[in-house]
Amino acid sequence: MRKWIRSESGQINVGCFIALIVLAIAVVIAVKTVPVVISMGDMEKEIEALAARANISTYTNSVIRGRILMKAQQDDLPVTPKDIRIERNSQYIHIVVTYTVTIKYPFYTYHWHKVHDYTGRLF
16 A cells, blocks of 8 residues: 555645745735726826827917816826816916826725826927
8 A cells, every 4th residue: 555645635725725825915906906007107208298299389277177087087087177286387387287186996095196297398
C-alpha cells in the first residue's frame, strides 16, 4: 500500500490561501476604481483640449462650461456648473473643475476629491 503524500491529502498551504484573498481584494478594488480613473483622465484631456481651443472666438466661457458639463454627464462624474471656474485675460485662460466622486467598496466608502486645474495660453 502506498503512503499518502502531503499534497494529495487535500490540505492547502496557508500562504496560497492568503495570496488568493489578497488577489480577490485587489480585483474588487480594481473593478470599482479603474472606470473612475479612466473617466477622470478623459475629463482632464477634454479640459486641456478646450483650453487649447479657447482662442477661437466661438469658444466663449459659457460654451466651454457647457462642453465640460456634457463630458461630465457622459462619464458619470458629479460636476455641476458651480464646480467649474473659468478665468480669462488677454493672454491666458485658467480652467478649474472641482468635484468629489464617491466609490463604494464592500466594507468602505471612499470620497475621492479631484481638482482639474489647467492654464492655457491664448494667442
